[in-house]
Amino acid sequence: MDSTTVHVSLDGKRIKTVPSRLNTADLVRLRADGARVAGPAPAGRAPGPLAARCPIEVARTVNACGVVGLAGQQITVGVPLAGRRVTLRLDGPLMQVVADGMLVRMPCPIPPQRRACISDAQLSPLPPQDAVRVGRKVSTRGSFQVCGQQVQVGMVHARTVVSVEVTDTTLHVFDQDGHRLRTVPRTTSLEVTRFKAYGTKNRTTG
Incomplete structure (x- = not known):
């Protein structure tokens, strides 16, 4: 303490x-x-009063109906996640549900002023100081490549530009508004050789 x-x-x-x-x-x-x-x-x-204005995270186990309990509420996160341990990230008006590198975004049902009462919440960790941020344009198939690794973010993001924070172990993908779309384990050791997104062409290097 x-x-x-x-x-x-x-x-x-x-x-x-x-x-x-x-x-x-x-x-x-x-x-x-x-x-x-x-x-x-x-x-x-512990976030304490900071919970009202800073992103916080909390772990929950999804029940058989796809529901988790949080701050006295029952929140549906999806039957496909039933029985799995997930991380709930509350950031402003959004809640992100993270499980094994997969991410689901939804409106946050817990208003900021009530988040300090979540006793087991923690401040969401900041990106590592040695993280490298790069831009990538999502292909028409909903994917892009960074450090030789193919990352799928979904057709809904096709033809948009995303930001990727590259660390030694993970790739954090953010949309143009700064919302995290997905976090995946890094599976290659190639260095970043390209930092900006190409306008229209799909490239396979770096």
């Missing part, structure tokens, strides 16, 4: 993360009473 976040664990496994109500004086008093210095945090910071 610290002055912003408290992690609750049992037998070494994290149960939940909640905002802290402790200040610096409280932490000093706890150490004087014999509290031990904690090791690495088992999860990110």
Whole structure:
């Protein structure tokens, strides 16, 4: 625990993360009473009041009817996801449902002012500082290529330009409004050789 976040664990496994109500004086008093210095945090910071204006993430298991529970509401995310563990990313007016690299976007049913009450939510991680951002034009088949890897984003995005954040392990795909469309594992080790999207031609390099 610290002055912003408290992690609750049992037998070494994290149960939940909640905002802290402790200040610096409280932490000093706890150490004087014999509290031990904690090791690495088992999860990110609790969002607290930041949840109203920053993207947050929470993990849920989808039930047999394709529904998850969040902030006292039952939200339908789709029967195809039944039984799967998904990540719900709440970002402004949108909610993204991420499962095994697949992503579904929908209007967020939880208003910003209620998101601080989601006790196990975490601030959505920022892109790695060493990420490289490139542009790609989606083909008429709904795909594009980056670093020699073919990525499918769907026919609905055909002929549009997307941004791709390339890291050592993942490819994060964003539309022109900055909304994340999909995150997929990176399967090649080729370096980025082209940073801008070509206007009309489909290319197969870089």
